[in-house]
Amino acid sequence: MTDSGRVPEQRGVPEASLRTSVRDTVQREGARVGFLFDDSGMVSAAGGNPGDLEPTSFVSLSFAQFAAARDLAPEATGGELSRLAQVGGRCRFVLSSIFGGRTLALLFDDAPEALHDTRKGGSSGPGSYPDVMDVDRAAQALSEAGSRRVEGLGVNWSRDAEGEIDRIFKGED
Amino acid sequence: MSMINYASREINCKIVYYGTGLGGKTTNLEWVHSRVDPESRGKMISLATETDRTLFFDFLPVDLGSIRGFKTRFHLYTVPGQVYYNASRKLILKGVDGIIFVADSQAQRAEANIEAMHNLFENLESYGYDLETIPFAIQYNKRDLDNILSVEDLREQLNPAGVPDFEGVAIEGKGVFETLRAVSKLVVKTLN
Numbered sequence: 278m279t280d281s282g283r284v285p286e287q288r289g290v291p292e293a294s295l296r297t298s299v300r301d302t303v304q305r306e307g308a309r310v311g312f313l314f315d316d317s318g319m320v321s322a323a324g325g326n327p328g329d330l331e332p333t334s335f336v337s338l339s340f341a342q343f344a345a346a347r348d349l350a351p352e353a354t355g356g357e358l359s360r361l362a363q364v365g366g367r368c369r370f371v372l373s374s375i376f377g378g379r380t381l382a383l384l385f386d387d388a389p390e391a392l393h394d395t396r397k398g399g400s401s402g403p404g405s406y407p408d409v410m411d412v413d414r415a416a417q418a419l420s421e422a423g424s425r426r427v428e429g430l431g432v433n434w435s436r437d438a439e440g441e442i443d444r445i446f447k448g449e450d
Numbered sequence: 451m452s453m454i455n456y457a458s459r460e461i462n463c464k465i466v467y468y469g470t471g472l473g474g475k476t477t478n479l480e481w482v483h484s485r486v487d488p489e490s491r492g493k494m495i496s497l498a499t500e501t502d503r504t505l506f507f508d509f510l511p512v513d514l515g516s517i518r519g520f521k522t523r524f525h526l527y528t529v530p531g532q533v534y535y536n537a538s539r540k541l542i543l544k545g546v547d548g549i550i551f552v553a554d555s556q557a558q559r560a561e562a563n564i565e566a567m568h569n570l571f572e573n574l575e576s577y578g579y580d581l582e583t584i585p586f587a588i589q590y591n592k593r594d595l596d597n598i599l600s601v602e603d604l605r606e607q608l609n610p611a612g613v614p615d616f617e618g619v620a621i622e623g624k625g626v627f628e629t630l631r632a633v634s635k636l637v638v639k640t641l642n
């Protein structure tokens with residue numbers, strides 16, 4: 278961009294529909310919270326209410342877990358891993374592969390008794406997997422639209438950022 | 451690479467500490483964690499063995515706050531330096547915005563440093579990344595020990611391209627922020 282100090286406003290429809298699809302999926306599947314992250318571990322969309330959960334920690338651990346399991350899977354099963362579920366006493370946590378190397382992590386607050394009751398829960402009641410088709414389609418649409426950054430943020434932005442770097446990363450050397 | 455999310459007005463940058471096993475990558479990150487204002491940082495996550503060797507990564511998110519309306523955050527990662535954890539190293543490098551190579555200045559670690567540097571180039575190449583365009587700095591760590599190489603020798607071995615380099619004693623915090631600032635500033639410059 279030119280150096281007007283203003284930063285671009287919008288990225289367009291595909292990004293918005295990806296975010297909407299994540300929010301809708303979280304709601305429809307009855308998850309407490311959901312995060313979509315890319316193959317570098319960065320969040321691109323989120324939905325639900327994290328509560329006292331620390332999102333970045335949650336995502337970085339999900340990222341590690343899925344990556345480790347995925348690397349293990351071909352050796353263990355000869356196939357590709359597209360889902361990974363972990364069930365605890367009070368929660369359930371499902372990771373699903375999404376188009377373009379992304380992962381959708383959904384966290385459910387399932388009561389322990391719900392785990393044995395297949396009538397409870399929506400399409401993703403314990404025992405079945407959440408339906409992530411919408412997110413997958415939206416991710417594909419985004420890739421087709423080209424998700425590369427077209428404009429930079431301008432030299433005023435990076436100058437301000439450098440100031441913040443000096444402030445936050447001070448400390449004696 | 452850097453993720454600018456215009457709709458949610460967020461910017462996320464990934465900085466990776468790379469280098470030979472026991473060189474001091476985790477120590478760098480621990481120092482940052484201990485000295486950055488708790489308001490600005492998230493939780494540090496270390497996936498490590500019982501003997502504190504990094505197994506998968508260490509991770510520390512740092513918030514730069516809102517800059518011209520964009521919530522800006524740095525994700526700091528270390529990789530495991532031990533040779534056989536290459537799959538993890540490669541994975542962590544995905545989408546990297548800036549790299550800090552932590553070299554061990556001890557003479558007996560010279561070969562290990564060079565091997566780690568080669569490994570870095572190889573892994574970047576496998577993604578089609580070019581270290582000449584990725585913000586990059588080198589820290590010659592453990593300057594407090596005896597039997598260390600001179601900075602000139604280390605430079606000759608590890609820094610033919612003349613990227614920014616710094617001496618460090620990470621256990622005392624020396625050079626830690628200096629190195630991090632240098633790479634962070636190069637990263638934000640790539641965004642303008």
Ligand SMILES: Nc1nc2c(ncn2[C@@H]2O[C@H](COP(=O)(O)OP(=O)(O)OP(=O)(O)O)[C@@H](O)[C@H]2O)c(=O)[nH]1
Pocket residue numbers: 469470471472473474475476477478502503504505528529530531532591592593594595618619620621622
């Ligand atoms: N004397 C001295 N020791 C250091 C320095 N920096 C780190 N160490 C020590 O070196 C050892 C290894 O440090 P780590 O930070 O765990 O090394 P690492 O690079 O993360 O190692 P991996 O996780 O195996 O890749 C620890 O015992 C540190 O205390 C330094 O500047 N001087």
Ligand SMILES: [Mg+2]
Pocket residue numbers: 475476477502503504528529530531
């Ligand atoms: Mg380590």
